[in-house]
Amino acid sequence: MEEAKGLVKHVVLAKFKDDVSPQKIEELIKGYANLVNLVPPMxxxxxxxxxxxxxxxxxxxxxxxxxxxxxxGVAEYVAHPAHVEFANLFLSHLDKVIIVDYKPTIVRL
Known part of the structure; x- marks a missing residue:
């Protein structure tokens, strides 16, 4: 097995609150996706x-x-003002969340 060079995956498992509309969820997802344009390490x-x-x-x-x-890069992302602002909004709409960071491993058989 070999660790993928430098890569880190940031995984968020989420359950939105029951009163969050599908339109609001779509808006939040678009905001999350836009962080790629705002936070260079992402x-x-x-x-x-x-x-x-x-x-x-x-x-x-x-x-x-x-x-x-x-x-x-993950640490820079977490501290970036665009992420902080988005995370505060995003998390306020969640009922449950788990966040995990991991380094992918390549298995060669």
Whole structure:
């Protein structure tokens, strides 16, 4: 196994509050995606909703994944004013959240 050179994935599992409209969720997702344009260390952003047949999502409905080139890049992102402003808005609409950062490992067989 080999650690991917420098890459760090920032994963957010989220469950929006029941009273948050689909339109508001869409607006928040667009705001999240726009952070790629505002925070230089953020290299990519992907998102989706849970489609698992195992039903082990614990109520989390949305997954957000950002890619950074280093743990220092994640720290810069977390402290960046655009992220701080967005995070305060985003988190106020969530019922539950889990955030995990990890370094991907490549498995060569």
């Amino acid at each position: 290299k990519s952003f992907h998102w989706g909703t849970d489609v698992s047949a195992e039903n082990m999502h614990e109520g989390f409905t949305h997954i957000f994944e950002s890619t950074f080139e280093s743990t220092e």
